[in-house]
Amino acid sequence: MPVESQLKREIFTFKQDVVMPKQLETQISASFDQYFKFQNKRKTKRHIRGTARIAVVLCGIMLFGGAVYGAERLWAVTYGSTGIEVIVHSDYTESNEYGEHVKLLVEDIQTKLAVNESAFLYVSLPEGGYDLFKVNRPQLFSDIESWKVATEPITGALAVPGSLPEGYHFTGAMSDSQLGIIDNSWVKKYTNVLSKRVKPGEDYAWIKSFNTPNRIAKTVSPQLIYEGPRGKSDAIVVKYTPSGLEAQLTANFAAATTVEEMKVGSLDALYIVNKEAYGNPNNYYAYIQWIELGETNGWNILHEVSTESPEVSKETLLKVAEGLR
Structure with missing residues (x-):
C-alpha cells in the first residue's frame, strides 16, 4: 500500500476514536494534503522524518504504557513547528x-x-x-x-x-x-x-x-x-x-x-x-x-x-x- 494511502487510513481510524476541534481537524488535513502535493511535485522518494515527541x-x-486509547477529546496549539497537545x-x-x-x-x-x-x-x-x-x-x-x-x-x-x-x-x-x-x-x-x-x-x-x-x-x-x-x-x-x-x-x-x-x-x-x-x-x-x-x-x-x-x-x-x- 502506498505510504500516502496508509497514512490516510491511519488518520481516518484515529479520527473515529478522537473528537477534536474542527479548526484542528482542518489544519491537520490541510497540512497532510500540502505535504504530499509538495512531494509529488518533486517526484522523488523521501522518508517522512518523524518529529521528536516528548x-x-x-x-x-x-x-x-505509551499508547493512546479511549480518547474523548484532543486539544492542540501550535507555534510554528512546535506545539502542545x-x-x-x-x-x-x-x-x-x-x-x-x-x-x-x-x-x-x-x-x-x-x-x-x-x-x-x-x-x-x-x-x-x-x-x-x-x-x-x-x-x-x-x-x-x-x-x-x-x-x-x-x-x-x-x-x-x-x-x-x-x-x-x-x-x-x-x-x-x-x-x-x-x-x-x-x-x-x-x-x-x-x-x-x-x-x-x-x-x-x-x-x-x-x-x-x-x-x-x-x-x-x-x-x-x-x-x-x-x-x-x-x-x-x-x-x-x-x-x-x-x-x-x-x-x-x-x-x-x-x-x-x-x-x-x-x-x-x-x-x-x-x-x-x-x-x-x-x-x-x-x-x-x-x-x-x-x-x-x-x-x-x-x-x-x-x-x-x-x-x-x-x-x-x-x-x-x-x-x-
Whole structure:
C-alpha cells in the first residue's frame, strides 16, 4: 500500500476514536494534503522524518504504557513547528489509593538520590498496563539570583514574575521538577529493564537514570515558588522547560480533566484542570501552559503557571503568567 494511502487510513481510524476541534481537524488535513502535493511535485522518494515527541510527565499525567486509547477529546496549539497537545481519556480514572501509593514511592526514591540526580520508576496498574515516571531530586534555592546563576547557563535568560497578585510573595526555587520529562525514546528502554525487575508480590521497580544528566541534556524544568495569603495552601509555581524547535509536547489525562483554550498576552495557551491529580491532598492540579519561541539559542521554552489549590482561580494564574518579565 502506498505510504500516502496508509497514512490516510491511519488518520481516518484515529479520527473515529478522537473528537477534536474542527479548526484542528482542518489544519491537520490541510497540512497532510500540502505535504504530499509538495512531494509529488518533486517526484522523488523521501522518508517522512518523524518529529521528536516528548511526554511531559506531571502529577496526574499518565503515559498509559505509551499508547493512546479511549480518547474523548484532543486539544492542540501550535507555534510554528512546535506545539502542545492534550488528550483526555473518557474511560480512565485514578484511585486515591493508587495516587498515595505512587506519592510514597516517589518520596522514598528521592531520599536515595543525590542532588540533581534522577531515577525511573515503573508501576504496574491494577487493571493492567503501567506508568513510568522520571523522579528527580532537584537543588533548592532561597533566592532568585542564585537560582538564575545555576539555571540560565542551561535554559538561557528566563522571564520571572514582575508583578504578582495581592498577597503573593517569593518563597523558594528549584533547579528541576520533582517528576521530570520523559522522552518517548526512553520509554521502551526503561520499560524493558524495569518490568523484569518487579519482585513477586510487588507492583513497582526503579533504577537510577543512565541517560545524560538532566542539566547537560537540557531535560530540566526549573521552578519558582510563590505563596499566597494562606501560605502553602494556595501556592503558585512558575515552571520553565526547554524544548527542541520542533518538539511536540504531549500530555495524556484521565477523565476528570477539563481543558480550555485561552490567551497569555498575544500567545495561544491552554488552561488545564485535573481533578484526579495525586501527590497533593486536594487531588487537584490546575495550570496555564504555553510556549515562548527561542530567538537565538536554538531552544524554545514551555512555560507553566500552576497550583494545587482549587481556591486559586484561573484569573489569578493568568495574572502571574502575564506578569512574567
